[in-house]
Amino acid sequence: MLNFTFHNPTKIVFGTESIAKLNKLIPAQARVLILYGGASAQKNGTLDEVKAALGQRLVQEFGGIEANPTYETLMRAVEQVRTEKLDFLLAVGGGSVIDGTKFVAAAVPFVGDPWTILSAGAKIESAVPLASVLTLPATGSEMNNGSVITRKETKAKLAFMNPHVFPQFSILDPTKTYTLPPQQIANGVVDAFVHIVEQYLTYPVGGMVQDRFAEGLLQTLVEIGPKVLAEPENYENRANLMWVATLALNGLIGAGVPQDWATHMIGHELTAQHGIDHARTLAIVLPSLLNVQRADKRAKLLQYAERVWQIREGDEAQRIDAAIRQTAEFFESLGVPTRLSAYGIGREAIDTLVSQLEAHGMKALGEHQNITPEVSRRILEGAL
Amino acid sequence: MLNFTFHNPTKIVFGTESIAKLNKLIPAQARVLILYGGASAQKNGTLDEVKAALGQRLVQEFGGIEANPTYETLMRAVEQVRTEKLDFLLAVGGGSVIDGTKFVAAAVPFVGDPWTILSAGAKIESAVPLASVLTLPATGSEMNNGSVITRKETKAKLAFMNPHVFPQFSILDPTKTYTLPPQQIANGVVDAFVHIVEQYLTYPVGGMVQDRFAEGLLQTLVEIGPKVLAEPENYENRANLMWVATLALNGLIGAGVPQDWATHMIGHELTAQHGIDHARTLAIVLPSLLNVQRADKRAKLLQYAERVWQIREGDEAQRIDAAIRQTAEFFESLGVPTRLSAYGIGREAIDTLVSQLEAHGMKALGEHQNITPEVSRRILEGAL
Numbered sequence: 001m002l003n004f005t006f007h008n009p010t011k012i013v014f015g016t017e018s019i020a021k022l023n024k025l026i027p028a029q030a031r032v033l034i035l036y037g038g039a040s041a042q043k044n045g046t047l048d049e050v051k052a053a054l055g056q057r058l059v060q061e062f063g064g065i066e067a068n069p070t071y072e073t074l075m076r077a078v079e080q081v082r083t084e085k086l087d088f089l090l091a092v093g094g095g096s097v098i099d100g101t102k103f104v105a106a107a108v109p110f111v112g113d114p115w116t117i118l119s120a121g122a123k124i125e126s127a128v129p130l131a132s133v134l135t136l137p138a139t140g141s142e143m144n145n146g147s148v149i150t151r152k153e154t155k156a157k158l159a160f161m162n163p164h165v166f167p168q169f170s171i172l173d174p175t176k177t178y179t180l181p182p183q184q185i186a187n188g189v190v191d192a193f194v195h196i197v198e199q200y201l202t203y204p205v206g207g208m209v210q211d212r213f214a215e216g217l218l219q220t221l222v223e224i225g226p227k228v229l230a231e232p233e234n235y236e237n238r239a240n241l242m243w244v245a246t247l248a249l250n251g252l253i254g255a256g257v258p259q260d261w262a263t264h265m266i267g268h269e270l271t272a273q274h275g276i277d278h279a280r281t282l283a284i285v286l287p288s289l290l291n292v293q294r295a296d297k298r299a300k301l302l303q304y305a306e307r308v309w310q311i312r313e314g315d316e317a318q319r320i321d322a323a324i325r326q327t328a329e330f331f332e333s334l335g336v337p338t339r340l341s342a343y344g345i346g347r348e349a350i351d352t353l354v355s356q357l358e359a360h361g362m363k364a365l366g367e368h369q370n371i372t373p374e375v376s377r378r379i380l381e382g383a384l
Numbered sequence: 385m386l387n388f389t390f391h392n393p394t395k396i397v398f399g400t401e402s403i404a405k406l407n408k409l410i411p412a413q414a415r416v417l418i419l420y421g422g423a424s425a426q427k428n429g430t431l432d433e434v435k436a437a438l439g440q441r442l443v444q445e446f447g448g449i450e451a452n453p454t455y456e457t458l459m460r461a462v463e464q465v466r467t468e469k470l471d472f473l474l475a476v477g478g479g480s481v482i483d484g485t486k487f488v489a490a491a492v493p494f495v496g497d498p499w500t501i502l503s504a505g506a507k508i509e510s511a512v513p514l515a516s517v518l519t520l521p522a523t524g525s526e527m528n529n530g531s532v533i534t535r536k537e538t539k540a541k542l543a544f545m546n547p548h549v550f551p552q553f554s555i556l557d558p559t560k561t562y563t564l565p566p567q568q569i570a571n572g573v574v575d576a577f578v579h580i581v582e583q584y585l586t587y588p589v590g591g592m593v594q595d596r597f598a599e600g601l602l603q604t605l606v607e608i609g610p611k612v613l614a615e616p617e618n619y620e621n622r623a624n625l626m627w628v629a630t631l632a633l634n635g636l637i638g639a640g641v642p643q644d645w646a647t648h649m650i651g652h653e654l655t656a657q658h659g660i661d662h663a664r665t666l667a668i669v670l671p672s673l674l675n676v677q678r679a680d681k682r683a684k685l686l687q688y689a690e691r692v693w694q695i696r697e698g699d700e701a702q703r704i705d706a707a708i709r710q711t712a713e714f715f716e717s718l719g720v721p722t723r724l725s726a727y728g729i730g731r732e733a734i735d736t737l738v739s740q741l742e743a744h745g746m747k748a749l750g751e752h753q754n755i756t757p758e759v760s761r762r763i764l765e766g767a768l
Contacts, residue, residue, distance in 0.1 A: 001623040003399025015387025206620035208604045209627045216596025236590035239385040243593045256398060
């Protein structure tokens with residue numbers, strides 16, 4: 001096991017009727033900005049429920065945060081918080097809204113150009129307190145300190161992490177996911193799955209606990225994956241999906257073990273260039289990456305085959321093949337394609353994707369930093 | 385899954401050479417009290433290492449905190465903190481020292497009789513900041529807000545929990561466990577095992593994630609149990625034991641599921657009356673309790689049999705029998721007896737134990753509150 005520090009101060013308030021608890025969770029004198037995405041938060045009544053729970057507090061709204069939240073949009077929220085002297089940010093939505101809210105929280109008190117938080121890792125000394133009401137289980141942003149923001153004008157998709165932007169609390173009510181479109185739920189399953197794999201399918205360092213936890217989360221996703229789509233109002237399955245997605249990226253399973261994240265970095269370019277949903281890019285890249293990196297990941301791929309997929313027949317290569325195939329079939333069974341061709345993307349697109357990776361400094365990806373642009377090219381070619 | 389709130393702000397600093405980080409973790413102006421137990425912290429050099437890391441800070445010491453820390457001893461520490469105006473408590477030791485430090489932290493600013501914190505659940509408004517350097521993996525106290533204190537004069541062993549007594553941080557260096565006596569390591573394995581079982585072997589509520597995590601922790605203990613004794617300086621095994629023991633009782637696996645804790649309550653009386661180590665009382669009570677409660681726990685016992693012990697042969701009763709037998713054999717394999725007779729305790733002792741349970745209000749134990757004193761009697765009789 002590698003040395004590590006683990007610290008996650010976010011309070012999780014989980015279950016039915018939990019939005020009403022907002023009144024106790026947010027200071028009585030707070031001047032609140034509610035941040036949200038599209039019309040769904042309004043349509044499904046969550047926004048009204050949140051406002052009702054906030055009672056007599058001063059509350060303003062900022063809607064229109066995009067999937068892949070943009071710097072350009074968020075800077076308007078920063079302006080609103082500064083001008084109106086708001087002092088508590090409440091994200092109501094999924095990972096994009098929460099990621100965006102984290103950036104706003106850090107940018108408001110930032111002295112200088114806030115873009116440097118993303119472009120240059122500028123130091124964040126403080127942030128406006130923030131919290132979330134999660135409506136879409138997927139990214140884990142509700143219980144971590146990471147955020148990914150896109151700059152529209154340059155198509156750059158960049159991340160920052162900072163302890164000041166942990167949500168103070170996050171409310172997770174599984175019934176709020178009942179009305180989500182199936183595609184968003186399927187994306188959430190894939191997103192959580194790949195988050196886990198990025199922290200698990202690396203070289204072994206004796207993190208037995210971390211492995212068991214990762215395998216437990218993956219097994220749960222395999223078990224509930226088809227059901228969360230088939231039975232949208234099955235509370236038990238939606239609750240487990242919500243809790244898995246949070247635990248998939250709250251720092252716990254990645255503490256003390258090597259991490260990969262190459263699938264994410266390559267996937268980001270697919271989103272930036274072709275507008276494919278984040279999770280769907282991961283489903284394209286992961287199976288091919290596991291195949292290309294199978295020598296480096298051999299021990300863990302065999303463990304994954306046995307413990308997650310119960311594959312015990314065949315020689316090592318066959319067991320690894322079967323594990324990768326079952327991973328892809330799992331994604332496909334959720335209606336999530338695993339090939340570039342499903343999006344009409346052919347070999348001609350690969351040069352641009354590889355050069356974009358290079359342009360963004362992604363020249364040595366993976367837990368061994370051996371995924372060069374040439375290896376990324378092979379991964380993309382394997383996913384055609 | 386049941387509704388739940390999960391909040392654990394303790395920072396874990398895990399690994400080799402981590403004691404040196406104390407200097408950054410504790411405020412430079414802090415007036416520190418180091419609390420510890422017996423001579424081992426001095427003998428093995430940990431105390432000196434801690435003091436060296438604290439540099440020029442004002443540091444005082446308070447030694448002599450017992451296994452099963454007593455109110456009488458701890459009130460002397462409270463006096464020292466008040467008199468010397470100390471403002472940071474650093475526990476160096478195992479669960480007893482950390483539990484004791486939590487009580488001191490809460491008692492120092494408490495207005496009124498601090499015993500009422502334990503005896504009457506008196507409200508705690510604040511606590512002196514505390515942290516720990518863990519030397520004995522077992523109780524999980526290093527990452528939770530619970531504390532169990534014994535009053536010598538009445539043999540009462542009582543608990544309190546409060547958010548103000550979460551350690552700010554805990555340092556977990558597995559190499560600090562190398563010199564522990566084998567009996568303490570064996571006790572630690574059993575203590576962690578039973579902590580997990582108390583939160584897992586209850587009736588099912590669809591907490592798939594919690595079940596998988598609990599099973600993963602149990603499987604890890606089963607795998608490393610014999611090795612942590614046979615190879616005291618095997619870092620990997622000791623590291624996994626340390627992390628399992630922390631995660632066994634940091635609130636995570638118990639969030640959203642029913643909890644039992646009857647084994648602990650009955651075990652506390654065995655410690656109070658007969659001076660048996662805490663963990664060793666659990667090894668006596670648990671197998672018999674699982675047998676007596678087998679109807680209530682049927683579904684989870686079958687799941688436990690299959691997933692933790694790979695028992696798939698036989699009818700339900702046989703599989704449950706085998707799981708309970710293997711649990712007891714696992715404890716025995718660590719040198720931890722599972723029978724009262726191993727301590728020379730016979731049937732004549734049971735009346736007193738049962739009446740002590742009644743005297744301490746333990747009349748309706750277990751996740752169904754159906755372990756009456758009469759059921760406790762049958763559990764103890766089954767452990768003769």
